Amino acid sequence: MILPELVGEEEISLKLQYNLSMYGDWVIAKGSSIGARHLEDNMPCQDAYNVFYDNELNYGIAVVSDGAGSAQNSEKGSQFIVNEIVDIFREEVRNHGFRGFNALLEADKHNTDHIFISVFKQLRMQLEKYAKSIDMPMESLAATVILILFSRSGLICSHIGDGRAGFQDLNDNWHPVLEPYKGSYANHTVFITSDVWENPKDYIRTTVINQPIQSFTLMSDGCENATFELNRFNEETQMYERLNNPYPKFFNPNVNALRELHKSGKTAMEIDELWTSFLKNGNKKFESEVDDKTLILGTLTDKNCNA
Numbered sequence: 001m002i003l004p005e006l007v008g009e010e011e012i013s014l015k016l017q018y019n020l021s022m023y024g025d026w027v028i029a030k031g032s033s034i035g036a037r038h039l040e041d042n043m044p045c046q047d048a049y050n051v052f053y054d055n056e057l058n059y060g061i062a063v064v065s066d067g068a069g070s071a072q073n074s075e076k077g078s079q080f081i082v083n084e085i086v087d088i089f090r091e092e093v094r095n096h097g098f099r100g101f102n103a104l105l106e107a108d109k110h111n112t113d114h115i116f117i118s119v120f121k122q123l124r125m126q127l128e129k130y131a132k133s134i135d136m137p138m139e140s141l142a143a144t145v146i147l148i149l150f151s152r153s154g155l156i157c158s159h160i161g162d163g164r165a166g167f168q169d170l171n172d173n174w175h176p177v178l179e180p181y182k183g184s185y186a187n188h189t190v191f192i193t194s195d196v197w198e199n200p201k202d203y204i205r206t207t208v209i210n211q212p213i214q215s216f217t218l219m220s221d222g223c224e225n226a227t228f229e230l231n232r233f234n235e236e237t238q239m240y241e242r243l244n245n246p247y248p249k250f251f252n253p254n255v256n257a258l259r260e261l262h263k264s265g266k267t268a269m270e271i272d273e274l275w276t277s278f279l280k281n282g283n284k285k286f287e288s289e290v291d292d293k294t295l296i297l298g299t300l301t302d303k304n305c306n307a
Contacts, residue, residue: 005164009270010022012136016096024053024055024058025300025301026037026053026060026150026299026301026302027260027261027262027271027298027299027301028062028268028296028297028299029254029271029275029298030051030062030272030275030295030296030297031275031278032045032047032048032276032279032292032293033045033276033279033280033286033293033294034292035289035290035291035293036288036289037291038292044075044076044077045292046066046067046069046075046143047065047067047078047172047217047292047293048065048067048075048079048082048143048294049063049064049294050062050063050082050083051142051298052090054090057093057100057101058100058151058152059100059101059148060149060151060298061086061089061090061147061148061149061150062147062150062218062296062298063081063085063148064082064141064143064145064146064163064218064219064220064294064295065077065078065081065082065144065145065146065219065220066078066143066163066220066292067141067143067292068142068143068144068191068292070142071139071142071143071191072140072242073136073140074140074142076134076141077087077142077143078143078171078295080126080127080141081123081127081192084123084126085119085145085147088122088123088126089119089147090100092118098139101151101153102150104149105153105156105208106210111140112206113201113206116156116158116204116206117201117204119147119158120141120145120160120192120200120204121197121200122198123192123290124192124193127192127193130147138193139193142191142192142193142194143161143191143192143193144161144162144189144190144220145159145160145161146159146161146163146178146219147159149220150213150298152212152213153210154210154211154212154218155213156206156207156209157177157206157207157209158176158204158206159205160181160190160191160192160194160196160203160205161180161181161189161190162179162181162182162189162221163178163189163219163220163224164176164178164217164219164223164227164244165178165216165217165218165219166216166217166246166253167213167216167217168213168214168215168246168299169213169214170214170303172193172214174244174245174246174247174251176228176244176246177209177216178205178207179205179244180221180244181203181205201219214299214300215251215298216298216299217246217251217295217297217298218295218296219293219294219296220291220292220293220295221288221291222289222291222293222294223293225285225289226250226283226285226286226289227246227250227295228243228245228246228247229243229245230243230244231243254297255297258297259299262301263301270290274297279293279295280293
């Protein structure tokens with residue numbers, strides 16, 4: 001990212017107050033950029049994203065949805081999904097009466113899996129109702145879903161389909177937090193519309209990170225080549241091995257840039273505009289990517305907030 005010129009101190013103070021009201025102690029960049037193939041084919045961007053922060057309970061929700069390229073109306077499906085799942089989960093929190101986010105982090109794994117499977121089932125039912133309301137087949141709205149709940153105390157990631165997600169611990173190390181579902185042939189995955197409900201645990205995968213974090217990320221698969229180490233040649237076996245490692249040389253400079261943008265007084269909207277431009281052509285891999293690109297990156301405004 002390219003840092004902007006700093007603004008006046010009074011304007012900085014007002015913008016910092018605005019940003020803190022949105023995301024608490026976090027600065028978050030989010031955006032989508034249409035892939036080269038969709039531009040050539042005169043198709044819309046089929047990705048969508050959403051971020052919500054609860055200042056009362058001090059936790060946030062971030063979601064990315066990647067519409068299936070083979071589904072005619074998947075851009076409508078992904079947009080519906082990222083809004084609806086936030087509402088569903090907020091209602092789930094109210095219904096279960098959680099005593100803050102830490103209660104979720106410390107919940108029994110079986111209960112946690114049940115909660116998130118329930119959320120995804122509700123999402124699918126609402127998507128089916130939406131499809132009927134707009135007179136479209138539900139399969140034409142097919143999309144993946146990555147959902148992250150985050151706080152300074154940890155995070156929970158639940159997903160169906162592919163994409164990538166990760167977090168940065170307090171020692172500055174980055175870790176993956178989901179394993180993308182890959183089918184038996186290239187570019188095959190599952191979607192919220194897929195027939196997965198006989199054995200939902202095989203497809204709806206939830207990971208709990210019950211330790212302090214300083215940063216997190218989630219993205220559609222159009223961003224993974226630029227941001228993750230995906231394979232490595234093993235000299236001993238003379239074969240490539242599949243990896244799933246967030247790339248520190250990508251994330252660390254951007255985490256630092258986000259903190260500088262926050263300190264300079266840039267609003268969340270201004271940060272998102274810079275981020276969207278960065279996803280379009282900020283490096284060679286982004287510029288040449290044929291698929292749609294959506295990436296959310298969040299970090300504490302000051303790492304010492306969690307010291």
